[in-house]
Amino acid sequence: MIINHPLLGPRDAAEFVYLGDANLINRPEGLGDNAEDAMYDHVYLRDNPAGIHRELWYHEQGDRSWLVVTRNTLTHEVTSVELARDVARSMGRSR
């Protein structure tokens, strides 16, 4: 597989480490009334779609960017690759 890194261009998938569902960016607050239930869902429940999937890849043998790769799990077609930091910010994450 080849991942078209937004900064470095096409790179072989062997340079990357796979994590999983990009929803892991969406970490709920760890304190507060509903924190335990929300975190339980976050930690243990994931979608495993046959088709388009947004997922996290880490360029460990490269520039150490975390990427959000949109991939069709049936065909392995990659339709978009974004820096996870940009995605996180667009989801409202900050500090």
Add this chain to the structure above:
Amino acid sequence: MSQQNRIDGGQIDRTATLNFQFNERWMTAHPGDTLASALLANNVRLVGRSFKYHRPRGIFSAGSEEPNALVQLRKGAALEPNTRATTIEMFDGLYATSQNHRGSLERDILAVNDLLSPFLSAGFYYKTFMWPRAFWEKLYEPIIRAAAGLGRLSGQEDPDCYDKGFLHCDVLIIGAGAAGLAAALAAGRAGLKVILADEDFRMGGRLNAETFEVDGKDSASWALAALAELSAMANVRLMRRTTVYGAFDHGVYGALERMTDHLPDSGGKPRQVLWRIYSKRAILAGGATERSMAFGNNDRPGVMLAGAVRTYVNRFGVAPGRNVAVFTNNDDGLRTADDLRAKGINVTRVIDARKGDVVVNTTGRKGLHTVFLNGDRHVEADCLAVSGGWSPNVHLTCHHRGRPTWREDIAGFVPGGELPPGMAVAGAAAGTMTLAATLSQAHETAASIAADLGYSGATGAPPKADDETFATAPFWHVKESKHRAWVDLQNDVTTKDVTQSHREGFRSVEHLKRYTTLGMATDQGKTSNMLGLAVMADASGKTIPETGTTIFRPPYTPVPLGALAGRARGKNFRPTRLTPSHTWAAENGASFVETGAWMRAEWYARPGETGWRDSVDREVLATRQSVGICDVSTLGKIDIQGRDAAEFLNKVYANAFLKLPVGKVRYGLMLREDGTVYDDGTTARLGETHFVMTTTTANAVLVFRNLEFARQCLWPDLDVHLISTTDAWAQFSVAGPNSRALMQEIVDDLDLSNEAFPFMACTDCTVFGGTPARLFRISFSGELAYEIAVPARYGDAMIRAVMSVGKAFDLAPYGTEALGVMRIEKGHVAGNELNGQTDARMIGLQGMVSRKKDFIGAALLDRPEQVREDGLQLVGLRPVVTDVILTAGAHFLSPGDPEDMTHDQGWMTSVAYSPELGHSIGLGFLKRGAARHGENLRAYSPIRGQDIMVKVCSPHHLDPEGVRQRG
């Protein structure tokens, strides 16, 4: 007589003679021969025995589809079983033996299986060896195992080496026959970066085997001219002896190039190279494979595919027989007769199934002698050329689940469904079965790819040729034949097995394969799948497309495991990391232990010591009584800088970090988001915006990865940056009551008194008159201790210099074993305790975990399992009878309780012999353990056969108040 079947013509070099051995008999051949053509030239017809019935078998094809002529090539450690004689390129001194027979090839004892064939049909194993059950393991399986298989492995280590390589191109052209050459010429002329790969050692495919004309030249000469033009192009790479075995994602193809298999010896060079080819586009020009027809005793040596007969006659200058009969359902068969006659070979009869003539049986004990036809006719023949039509080689089009579709006019499956993106198919592989059409289709395909990729160079004119006639009738199976008719020669599957499979309900193609093993041998059914399918369709009264087809997976032909491994073998399986003091340690009696990729000194043996315990006990006592030194460079080190560095640490550690003063070190506990302890270590604050974190050796890479995740994905706007500096620093722990006095002589101008540099202090400094260093006052051993770090390049000099100064204090180097003993004595947790199931409560650190901040793990601290009344807690253990040695993994039971999981109270995690206490000690997890100090329990280990009494105590076996490390 030598090479008595050699005839004129062919593309072999008659000026040179090569000597080779088959079954210990010396024979001669010429460069350009395969082992198969050389055996035929020397009139060797019987070359092996079949898989199941041990039937005599000869050469059936002339390529990688060969099901019969499998031999053992070479001898000794280089022996390779199941090698196809039809693809082995002849070299001087070649040594091959036949396989799968007991006794000689001519008198195989196991040929008795053929007489038992009525009992050995499909499903025989499943039905026969069911009863009595106990016989399977002791009797049936050993006998079957001894009889099964084809060749034998040498059992020795592979003496050759293999390499891996990476290539990039605009277009990869797979196959260098008519289609591949035409496509390569067009693409190469247009200026594309082209790779042309072919499995054969001579490119040209069927052009070398037929008597066609292209551009006014005979086809083999045209192929040579085309290759000469391609060789002169800098943008074209020709890869002979290279099989493209798989189509992977995003235009990546796997290819195996045989570099030295055609040489007597690899000469230390890589034998094969596994290529990963990155292509923008690919053209599959893999041609087609001829198939047989099913008739009685169609497996005899001498029964051969018609196309293979033409290959031997035209390309190799070998007559596969002197009296040849031809059995065909298409016009190719007629061409075979013409080519044979042109070489003066007697054609005894052409049997055309389309005219109602069929072969019903053959005879000849170790080679074909007589062919019997319907209508009580027979004809003498030592070779029968059979053509049941051609099947396009669609294999690579299926590697992304493309499903071939049926074409009635050629009676074959052609590429269908979704092809791998970027792949086009041309020539016979696409079902284009005639020459002129193939040449122009391949040319057009390449030209349109060139245009697509923006190349405007002229592609030249497509090569010109005539279209031969290709009229084929779907005829598969001579039903009036009363004798066994083979479908799959390699796995010994007959038409009877296929119809039986249908009768017993295994009717889908996938079931048929698995029940009869049709197409599951090393040839993957290249010559047999279609025939099996046709027989099944016939039995079920369906059409072939209704019956369905199987799809193919990589590899196209077998790939040696050695090639897949490449250089990653033995010690080179993964890199080895050496500590900065490794050379010095090796010089000083260290034995080493692998910890991850690292080699660490486990102890330093001294003269007179009789075993590892002597060394370890001495190292522990020396450290606790005076001073010891240990290389701790393997611990993960992460440099953390930025205005928000403290804030960041506060989010990734469970304990507070915001207020850690500059010049201080703090122990940090890292959790997973599910509340389980993940890692621990110390983090030093060297400046307002500068921290250095240490991790455990095992988790160095993982913690760094997770910190990057936290930094980029969870809190993207924190101003913090991370660099892994594990390899940048040589770090030594100097521990023991004399460590201060020793360190004072090493560091430059630094007051190390307890007031000036107390426990958990840290600072930048210099050592030995100016060498930059970092000093930390931290202790894993429980003693007064320091860790001193210098840039890794000074590590070797540092250990030598410190040892020299340390002589006055009897400084002793200690290894990982002594380190382990001292941490167990002190009650520090390590990997045995932090096993991925442990939470802070279990190790007594719940007080450290902040309840006031959000951090990774904060939300799931109080799950029911973590807060249960009888939760496991870390305790120390000592044997009640002090000379008993404790056992890690033993489970705790209350005295009198039965030995079962209901009464299980916990388990022993770590044990060591404490030289200071003079007995064995342990750590363990015990239900409500913190409240049970002083209690006696059973430590029960059925695996080690141990059942002893232990006393529960504090996990801090030594110095529970920490007086030593603070002193």
